Amino acid sequence: MSLERFLKVVDGKAVLVNIYGNKIRTIYSKDVIRVDWYDQKAETVQVQLSTGKIVIVNKNGGVVRTI
Numbered sequence: 001m002s003l004e005r006f007l008k009v010v011d012g013k014a015v016l017v018n019i020y021g022n023k024i025r026t027i028y029s030k031d032v033i034r035v036d037w038y039d040q041k042a043e044t045v046q047v048q049l050s051t052g053k054i055v056i057v058n059k060n061g062g063v064v065r066t067i
Contacts, residue, residue: 012050014026038056
């Protein structure tokens with residue numbers, strides 16, 4: 001896996017993009033404010049929602065933990 005992948009918030013959705021800005025996949029699609037890497041090699045991300053909750057999502061889109 002190339003580590004040249006970036007997280008982006010587009011229209012309230014968390015999106016994984018490559019260095020050229022092409023969308024690889026949508027990670028989470030409900031009222032996202034901020035998205036950060038939780039573990040970049042495992043492609044696990046931390047998503048902050050507009051309700052204030054933080055959701056940790058794995059590579060396959062499954063919710064691992066809600067804080």
